[in-house]
Amino acid sequence: MTVVRKSMTAGVIVYLLIAVWQVALRPGVVAEAAFLLVGLAALGGIVWAENEPVLKKAEMALLWVCIALFVFYAALTAGGVV
Numbered sequence: 671m672t673v674v675r676k677s678m679t680a681g682v683i684v685y686l687l688i689a690v691w692q693v694a695l696r697p698g699v700v701a702e703a704a705f706l707l708v709g710l711a712a713l714g715g716i717v718w719a720e721n722e723p724v725l726k727k728a729e730m731a732l733l734w735v736c737i738a739l740f741v742f743y744a745a746l747t748a749g750g751v752v
Contacts, residue, residue, distance in 0.1 A: 675717055682714040 689703040689710075716732070719725040746752040 678717040679714060682710045682717075685710055 686707060689706045692699055693703045713732075716725065716728045719728065743752065
């Protein structure tokens with residue numbers, strides 16, 4: 671197991687524990703925690719993919735999703751919504 675995979679797996683586990691703890695403290699955040707759990711599980715699965723072309727496509731898709739979310743946030747900020 672590479673250091674990157676170990677680090678990503680450890681990070682996913684830590685954030686999952688934080689999400690579970692937040693639900694225990696504030697039951698009103700169940701939907702957000704569930705969304706986070708699904709996203710982190712998907713991210714953790716991508717890290718362990720063995721097929722390099724599929725992994726590269728998934729990484730590029732995630733990169734573009736991040737860029738799109740940043741542009742969306744910028745547009746909301748410029749429009750005075752956020």
